[in-house]
Amino acid sequence: MQWGAVCPYKGYVHILVVEDEQKMAQALREGLEADGYSVRAAYTGEEGAYLIQAQPFDLVILDVMLPGHDGFEILATLRKRGTRTPVMLLTSRDAVEDRVRGLDTGADDYLVKPFAFPELLARTRALLRRGKPDANPHFRLADLEMDVARRSVVRNGQSLDLTAREFDLVEYLFENQGRVVSREMLARDIWHETSRQTPLDNVIDAQMVRLRRKLDGQFDRKLLHTVRGVGFVLRDEDGP
Amino acid sequence: MRRPRHLRTRLTLWYVSVLAGLLTLAWACTCALLFFQLRSQLDRFAIEEIETVEGLFYFTADGQLHIRENYHNHPESKEVIERYLEVLAPDGAVLFRNERLGNRPLGGPPFSGEGVGGYSARSARLLDGTRVRLVSRVHVLDGHHLLIRLAHSEETLFTRLRELMAASLVVLPVVLAAAGLAGYGLARRALSPIEQMARRAQEITPEKLDARLPNDQADDELGQLARVFNQTLARLEQAFEQLRRFTSDASHELRTPLAMIRSVGEVGLQKDGARAEYRDIIGSMLEEVNRLTTLIDNLLTISRADSGSIQLHRTVVPVMALAREAAALFEILLEEKAQRLFVEGEEDAQVEGDYVFLRQALVNVIHNAVKYSPVGETILVRVRTTASQLVVVEIQDHGPGIPVEDQPKIFNRFYRVDKARWRESGGAGLGLSIVKWTIEAHGGTVTLSSVPNQGCTFRISLPASDLPAQGSPAGLLGQREST
Numbered sequence: 001m002q003w004g005a006v007c008p009y010k011g012y013v014h015i016l017v018v019e020d021e022q023k024m025a026q027a028l029r030e031g032l033e034a035d036g037y038s039v040r041a042a043y044t045g046e047e048g049a050y051l052i053q054a055q056p057f058d059l060v061i062l063d064v065m066l067p068g069h070d071g072f073e074i075l076a077t078l079r080k081r082g083t084r085t086p087v088m089l090l091t092s093r094d095a096v097e098d099r100v101r102g103l104d105t106g107a108d109d110y111l112v113k114p115f116a117f118p119e120l121l122a123r124t125r126a127l128l129r130r131g132k133p134d135a136n137p138h139f140r141l142a143d144l145e146m147d148v149a150r151r152s153v154v155r156n157g158q159s160l161d162l163t164a165r166e167f168d169l170v171e172y173l174f175e176n177q178g179r180v181v182s183r184e185m186l187a188r189d190i191w192h193e194t195s196r197q198t199p200l201d202n203v204i205d206a207q208m209v210r211l212r213r214k215l216d217g218q219f220d221r222k223l224l225h226t227v228r229g230v231g232f233v234l235r236d237e238d239g240p
Numbered sequence: 241m242r243r244p245r246h247l248r249t250r251l252t253l254w255y256v257s258v259l260a261g262l263l264t265l266a267w268a269c270t271c272a273l274l275f276f277q278l279r280s281q282l283d284r285f286a287i288e289e290i291e292t293v294e295g296l297f298y299f300t301a302d303g304q305l306h307i308r309e310n311y312h313n314h315p316e317s318k319e320v321i322e323r324y325l326e327v328l329a330p331d332g333a334v335l336f337r338n339e340r341l342g343n344r345p346l347g348g349p350p351f352s353g354e355g356v357g358g359y360s361a362r363s364a365r366l367l368d369g370t371r372v373r374l375v376s377r378v379h380v381l382d383g384h385h386l387l388i389r390l391a392h393s394e395e396t397l398f399t400r401l402r403e404l405m406a407a408s409l410v411v412l413p414v415v416l417a418a419a420g421l422a423g424y425g426l427a428r429r430a431l432s433p434i435e436q437m438a439r440r441a442q443e444i445t446p447e448k449l450d451a452r453l454p455n456d457q458a459d460d461e462l463g464q465l466a467r468v469f470n471q472t473l474a475r476l477e478q479a480f481e482q483l484r485r486f487t488s489d490a491s492h493e494l495r496t497p498l499a500m501i502r503s504v505g506e507v508g509l510q511k512d513g514a515r516a517e518y519r520d521i522i523g524s525m526l527e528e529v530n531r532l533t534t535l536i537d538n539l540l541t542i543s544r545a546d547s548g549s550i551q552l553h554r555t556v557v558p559v560m561a562l563a564r565e566a567a568a569l570f571e572i573l574l575e576e577k578a579q580r581l582f583v584e585g586e587e588d589a590q591v592e593g594d595y596v597f598l599r600q601a602l603v604n605v606i607h608n609a610v611k612y613s614p615v616g617e618t619i620l621v622r623v624r625t626t627a628s629q630l631v632v633v634e635i636q637d638h639g640p641g642i643p644v645e646d647q648p649k650i651f652n653r654f655y656r657v658d659k660a661r662w663r664e665s666g667g668a669g670l671g672l673s674i675v676k677w678t679i680e681a682h683g684g685t686v687t688l689s690s691v692p693n694q695g696c697t698f699r700i701s702l703p704a705s706d707l708p709a710q711g712s713p714a715g716l717l718g719q720r721e722s723t
């Protein structure tokens with residue numbers, strides 16, 4: 001399956017994945033390639049450090065626990081040389097110290113394993129988009145339209161009555177249109193929940209049921225879908 | 241010198257040397273006392289003798305001084321035979337010397353005031369080196385001043401002293417040896433419980449923590465030591481038991497989703513299904529992965545809490561705002577179940593603590609209340625400050641309550657009242673144990689009172705803070721990661 005729509009320009013975006021677990025590196029590579037990026041994988045810290053020097057990348061996804069030079073060392077060398085390439089750290093250690101150390105060393109983002117793949121994609125997009133104005137306050141999918149500035153959502157010409165949270169959700173789903181958003185992403189970005197332990201899944205599910213009722217309830221053409229085990233996606237599956 | 245290895249040897253050595261010192265001192269005192277007593281006895285004899293001989297002297301017609309020797313009833317008496325006698329004129333001229341003395345001078349020329357108005361006693365030596373004790377006395381006879389000197393040998397005195405010393409040299413080591421042996425035996429007996437305890441302690445391993453030290457009934461210091469040690473062992477055993485149970489529970493909890501992932505995957509691979517079917521299979525596996533992830537996150541929190549490596553970032557936390565924020569999270573669930581949740585109480589109640597952890601604790605308890613309350617029920621969150629400076633948060637629901645036998649275990653890890661239902665309600669039984677840890681780490685307590693079929697009330701008590709509030713709680717949420 002594809003995680004998202006392939007945009008033609010993405011073929012020019014180069015991502016380096018430095019990860020010693022070959023299975024993980026392979027999955028990252030395939031997942032990112034399916035999303036339209038050009039991906040190069042390195043399995044050791046040395047190889048990664050060499051590749052970063054040898055050719056320009058738009059983004060480096062760096063595992064912290066690497067044999068030889070660990071991710072922090074590579075990152076430190078990179079930043080010392082003045083390279084500004086955005087770096088996303090991956091680690092299985094959910095320790096605050098690690099997070100702080102990573103961000104201090106110059107990482108742009110930090111993802112704790114195990115993570116949901118849509119989350120990685122969303123953060124990748126966010127890092128690549130960084131600094132570029134996000135000037136699209138108007139979304140459209142089939143007969144669903146959203147005007148962010150005027151805070152209005154219209155389906156089939158009919159204005160929908162949404163709560164503030166529902167409005168945020170629709171905007172978020174539109175921003176990730178065609179891509180799956182995980183419950184974790186929603187918990188963090190919509191509910192602003194910092195702790196992974198907060199039992200929010202029931203809340204999110206209930207909220208999505210209600211939103212689906214408002215968006216799709218009286219229409220045959222369903223736009224908001226649940227992807228089992230992963231999350232939700234705003235997509236027009238019946239469309240042309 | 242190397243220190244002896246055994247405590248009992250060291251004790252005995254100490255004891256014997258102290259005893260030897262004391263005995264030597266006592267013996268030296270005895271010798272001195274004896275010496276002075278014998279000498280004063282000699283002096284007394286000499287004085288008596290002088291008084292006797294004074295009356296025995298007479299001048300012959302030619303002016304020679306003589307003594308009447310036939311006076312004594314017992315002339316063979318030792319004191320008489322062995323006495324030395326000399327009479328001097330004031331100018332030092334020798335007037336008389338008895339036979340035993342012969343030509344030897346006794347004490348040399350007289351010094352001024354010798355023997356005047358009393359008896360002068362002193363020690364002296366004869367020419368041949370004999371030690372003598374001599375007493376002088378001035379006596380007037382026929383108008384002549386006579387200085388009478390009478391002496392006895394001190395040899396007997398020294399012989400007695402030497403005899404005493406010889407006896408002591410034989411007796412003292414024997415006494416010391418006997419005392420040492422007895423002391424060693426005593427020390428050994430007194431210390432034998434330690435050896436028993438050491439032997440038993442050696443047998444104690446993590447696998448055999450139920451062993452206890454012997455001698456813990458004794459009322460002495462060693463008994464106390466054994467009791468304290470046994471109490472420590474009991475605590476250790478309990479901790480190990482908890483750890484063992486935790487590990488076994490944790491592996492069970494981890495194995496359940498893993499087993500499901502495996503079965504679903506294996507069965508799925510055997511099928512030649514449609515694309516949609518595969519997606520469903522993978523989705524089902526991912527659901528279990530999510531469960532595993534949550535479980536591991538919780539386990540990580542617990543293990544960090546256990547090892548004490550969680551640092552609380554304390555600020556002043558307004559409790560009402562905290563409760564409202566925690567409750568607001570469940571707004572949608574409440575609406576779905578037509579439940580109502582009220583947060584009421586004292587607006588100015590505040591505690592000092594880690595906002596994120598305290599919020600998590602409240603969220604967990606409120607989530608429980610929402611989860612287990614039936615449709616249409618009311619949940620009440622009440623905040624108040626007690627007279628004893630505690631902020632009490634009560635979360636009251638009208639759910640099925642918790643059976644009495646389960647109430648004490650409700651905060652235990654992995655404990656679930658309804659074991660069959662946990663998967664649909666989505667918990668692994670860690671939420672309340674995290675609540676308990678959080679509240680206790682903040683110096684508070686959390687208790688439960690529940691009447692089955694009438695609901696339950698969780699009561700969280702935390703020390704109140706009287707510091708001025710600082711900033712808004714929203715600012716603390718700014719820690720969220722960049723996206």
